[in-house]
Amino acid sequence: MKYSVKHLLLALGALIVMPGVNADGDPEAGAEKVAVCAACHGQDGNSPAPDFPKLADLGEPYLYKQLKDIQAWDKAQGEAKATTGRAVPQMTGQLIGKSDQDLQDIAAFYASQSMQLSGAEEMTVQIYTGEQVNALELGERIYRAGNPETGVPACVGCHLPTGLGNEPAAFPRLGGQYPKYIETQLRAFRAGERTNDGDQMMMRMTAKNLSDAEIKAVANYIGGLNAGN
Template sequence: MKNKLFASLLSAGLLMSATSAMAAGDAAKGEAMAAPCAACHGSDGNSPSPMFPKIAGLGEKYLTNQLKMIRDGERNIPEMVGQLDGKSDQQLADMAAFFSSKSTQLAGAKDAELKLNSGEVVSALEFGEQVYRAGNLETKVPACTGCHSPRGQGNPPAGFPRLSGQYAEYIEKQLLAFRSGERSTDGEAKIMRSVAEHMSDAEIKAVSAYISGLY
């Protein structure tokens, strides 16, 4: 089962690289259009609050796809309703290029004691590192490094986003959304849903905390 899941992740990544060609964005043009985004995401894409994700350095391909899905109503984010109406694919690519050209400011990881389903109390960061780097064979959770790299830098050509430096609270929220099926923007391959459905609350909280401290 685990081998099949890894094969699915790999094939999906190769497929995205081969078939999802898009026009390159112009960061200079995107800067002017991105001005309204500053209220929530910061002028350079580094949100000042964990209520909103950092979008600096996420990767142009990934961010372009997410902006298109938000514009087209395929991804429901109440705060974004109407924000991208009327924007062309090229304009969204330009905005993505602008934010992706910026450096992500590190959020910094915070450790805490975490109680596992077994009753064992562990360090959230130590357990999070274990899950991120090695997965969990018993619960059929693959390592996150396969798509997001050992340092959380992502895989821009394949459309896998950078995670390092992101707020732990936001990562946890998204993993829970993928697990419940509330978020389904991972395509027909269901990469993230296939991973998150096997993750416990403790695994999600731990890996989210660990990721926030990667750089």
């Protein structure tokens, strides 16, 4: 319990003291710079396939940071790639030659768009006892209360009960995102394959004790989460 409370307080504190990422983009200018992005992410940031994230309404500071991190990884050479930015092989070459203002404008454009909800499914997941449990109920419990027994903090501390995130703190919207994408990212944070969550390792510390069943359940729940929940 102490572990859970500690990291929940850390997350809540970050909402107050984390300066976020400076971004001062022009969404109208960004609209002219995203043509190549549409094939994977859709013209308005609503990706047509769950292998690619929806970018619409994720928050300008968060989007700008991710673009900067992906660009940094792409530019890195040799062994430096293991410790630089964010590794997204599918983005190789896509941001080379883009200026900082270009990245800010692209982030501003996608942040100004409306996300289409993916929705959640009725399903069961198998927990450690071998029991099949309702995935929506488990997902909601993890999202709103975490798992005190294993030290998993609640998601609401950073991403809010509505799932809309905290834009000034660069915590992205989660509600409505593709469950498959959320699941993939949680697994990547848990495995240490994604490391661009800051020196405090907030997402890695959150994900490290999540079970496979909990990851699938919370990702599914998030897919149907919206401001009206």
